[in-house]
Amino acid sequence: MKTPKQLSKFLFTVALAFGAMFLAQPASAQEAPDVLVKRLSHEILEIIKSDKELKAGNPRRVQEVVTSKLLPHLNFRKTTSMTVGRHWREATPEQQEQLTEEFRNLLIYTYSGALSQVGDQKLEIRPLRGPVSDDVEVRTYVIQSGREPVEVNYRLEKTPEGWKIYDVSVFGAWLTEAYKNTFSAEVSRGGIEGLLRTLQQKNRQLATNTKRPHRDGG
Numbered sequence: 001m002k003t004p005k006q007l008s009k010f011l012f013t014v015a016l017a018f019g020a021m022f023l024a025q026p027a028s029a030q031e032a033p034d035v036l037v038k039r040l041s042h043e044i045l046e047i048i049k050s051d052k053e054l055k056a057g058n059p060r061r062v063q064e065v066v067t068s069k070l071l072p073h074l075n076f077r078k079t080t081s082m083t084v085g086r087h088w089r090e091a092t093p094e095q096q097e098q099l100t101e102e103f104r105n106l107l108i109y110t111y112s113g114a115l116s117q118v119g120d121q122k123l124e125i126r127p128l129r130g131p132v133s134d135d136v137e138v139r140t141y142v143i144q145s146g147r148e149p150v151e152v153n154y155r156l157e158k159t160p161e162g163w164k165i166y167d168v169s170v171f172g173a174w175l176t177e178a179y180k181n182t183f184s185a186e187v188s189r190g191g192i193e194g195l196l197r198t199l200q201q202k203n204r205q206l207a208t209n210t211k212r213p214h215r216d217g218g
Contacts, residue, residue: 031162031163032132033128033132033136033138033156033163034125034127034128034138036073036163037125037138037140037154037156038123038125038140040073041123041140042123045118045123048118049118055118059108059112059206059207062108062112063105063108072161073162073163073164073165074164074165074166075157075159075164075166076100076103076104076166077096077100078157078164078166079103079166079167079175079176080096080099080100080103080104081096082166082167082180083103083175083176083180083183084099084180084183084187084195085180085184087184087187087192087195090187090191091192092192095192095193095196099192099195099196099199102196102199103179105203106199106202106203106206109203109206109207110206119144120144120145121142121143121144122143123140123141123142123143124140124141124143124149125138125139125140126138126139126140126141133158134157135155135156135157135158136155136156137154137155137156138154138156139151139153140152140153140154150170150171151169151170151171151172152168152169152170153168153169154167154168154169155167155168183195186198
């Protein structure tokens with residue numbers, strides 16, 4: 001069980017990694033996967049530092065940026081299918097699209113508040129292990145003043161459109177694995193529609209809770 005301090009640190013690091021997945025900018029298809037991750041992570045830090053609403057963790061602003069950049073370097077459909085696991089094949093194409101959208105929104109609401117902790121962090125990229133295949137893991141460390149480095153790793157696959165990120169790990173815990181058991185339990189109780197209802201309800205709750213502090217500000 002993580003202490004509150006460890007949990008806060010975990011949420012911040014996931015938010016940073018999550019931001020790197022979502023706020024990606026187009027680049028050359030020839031860009032190596034480790035070079036891509038380094039560039040994107042640096043851009044994300046600078047974007048968060050310069051955008052007051054992002055740094056404040058405003059989910060609406062996070063959603064706007066996600067939508068405007070629209071995931072050119074992220075295969076979030078694969079991320080969702082891996083998280084849903086074997087039940088993914090039970091879903092209709094429409095349900096798969098809905099699951100992908102609801103899971104993305106859940107992550108935005110869950111981790112956007114931790115963006116306020118972004119400060120003087122730097123990123124260190126570790127060399128790739130062995131020859132580069134069509135599926136690689138890029139290992140990085142988030143360096144924070146006065147704290148131990150935090151390992152954040154990315155899984156990428158090579159596609160005709162270039163390298164795409166589909167999973168991220170913090171403290172050795174992969175994002176897809178972190179939600180898999182919960183998703184599986186929901187499907188066992190209520191099927192794919194049950195999982196969708198749960199995600200939709202959770203997102204409505206998070207949206208309501210997030211809006212409350214901002215009402216006076218418009």
